[in-house]
Amino acid sequence: MVNPSGPVSGKGPITHVIFDMDGLLLDTEKFYTEVQEIILARYNKTFDWSLKAKMMGRKAMESARIFVEESGISDSLSAEDFLAERESMLQKLFPTSDLMPGASRLIRHLHAKGIPIAVATGSHKRHFDLKTQRHGELFSLMHHIVLGDDPEVKQGKPSPDVFLAAARRFEGGPLDPQKILVFEDAPAGVLAAKNAGIEMDWLHSGWLPSSLKDFEADDFNDFNQGGLILIVSFPSAPPPPPPMKLSAVMVPDPRLDSSHHDTADQVLSSLLDFDPKFWDLPPFEDVES
Numbered sequence: 001m002v003n004p005s006g007p008v009s010g011k012g013p014i015t016h017v018i019f020d021m022d023g024l025l026l027d028t029e030k031f032y033t034e035v036q037e038i039i040l041a042r043y044n045k046t047f048d049w050s051l052k053a054k055m056m057g058r059k060a061m062e063s064a065r066i067f068v069e070e071s072g073i074s075d076s077l078s079a080e081d082f083l084a085e086r087e088s089m090l091q092k093l094f095p096t097s098d099l100m101p102g103a104s105r106l107i108r109h110l111h112a113k114g115i116p117i118a119v120a121t122g123s124h125k126r127h128f129d130l131k132t133q134r135h136g137e138l139f140s141l142m143h144h145i146v147l148g149d150d151p152e153v154k155q156g157k158p159s160p161d162v163f164l165a166a167a168r169r170f171e172g173g174p175l176d177p178q179k180i181l182v183f184e185d186a187p188a189g190v191l192a193a194k195n196a197g198i199e200m201d202w203l204h205s206g207w208l209p210s211s212l213k214d215f216e217a218d219d220f221n222d223f224n225q226g227g228l229i230l231i232v233s234f235p236s237a238p239p240p241p242p243p244m245k246l247s248a249v250m251v252p253d254p255r256l257d258s259s260h261h262d263t264a265d266q267v268l269s270s271l272l273d274f275d276p277k278f279w280d281l282p283p284f285e286d287v288e289s
């Protein structure tokens with residue numbers, strides 16, 4: 001995706017921001033990688049970024065199934081046993097989680113300027129508490145936080161559930177998806193955000209026919225598995241509005257192949273490179289650290 005550095009504007013004005021957490025705000029993806037490399041080494045296998053790219057951002061059991069099946073070890077290690085073994089190692093690592101560069105500055109800046117901010121993460125509460133125990137004050141600046149085991153989150157990313165729940169919990173809803181900016185590090189997360197934008201857009205524009213409102217989420221998810229974005233049309237309904245109005249800024253790990261960047265509206269190498277003016281958000285003051 002284009003990564004403009006000039007004055008070209010995004011699709012602002014943005015009024016609300018939703019942050020992914022692992023790999024975006026917290027430097028925690030390295031812990032998952034480290035532990036998975038240790039487990040695979042026992043089978044004389046190596047963990048590579050093409051597999052990591054498929055796992056990132058997804059619910060634990062979903063990513064576990066991908067791990068054991070794509071590594072070819074599912075006959076020796078079940079997804080459940082992999083999660084149990086990984087858990088004991090992660091429990092020791094998570095409390096040492098550091099912030100990603102630029103995360104604190106951006107969160108404090110948006111909060112100080114009165115821009116409502118939230119977190120939408122695949123992490124479950126027990127992991128969230130461990131990962132954020134050194135960063136409680138910073139996370140207290142969030143208007144709300146939606147976790148992977150929230151009752152409203154039926155399906156993990158790339159399904160839109162966690163972002164739809166996060167968008168709904170801001171005051172003054174329902175929001176126009178065009179005014180929401182999502183920050184993500186993972187391909188599944190960017191896709192989840194775009195899918196949420198489409199669903200919110202259809203609801204916001206009134207296009208979504210009532211018969212679709214009870215559309216089964218896992219059917220929707222089936223389309224997402226292949227990275228396709230579901231577009232359905234009913235004979236009586238007008239064509240859907242142009243999708244993709246919700247904007248997503250991707251801050252991927254440099255080891256992630258750039259072919260995974262295509263769905264993002266902007267790609268940055270670090271949150272330190274984010275320019276709020278590009279999205280019509282209040283500019284940083286020079287003195288901010």
Ligand SMILES: O=P(O)(O)OC[C@@H](O)CO
Nearest residue numbers: 021022056057121122123
């Ligand atoms: O949605 P995030 O915060 O990236 O969490 C993903 C986590 O489940 C590990 O990949």
Ligand SMILES: [Mg+2]
Nearest residue numbers: 020022023185
């Ligand atoms: Mg992430």
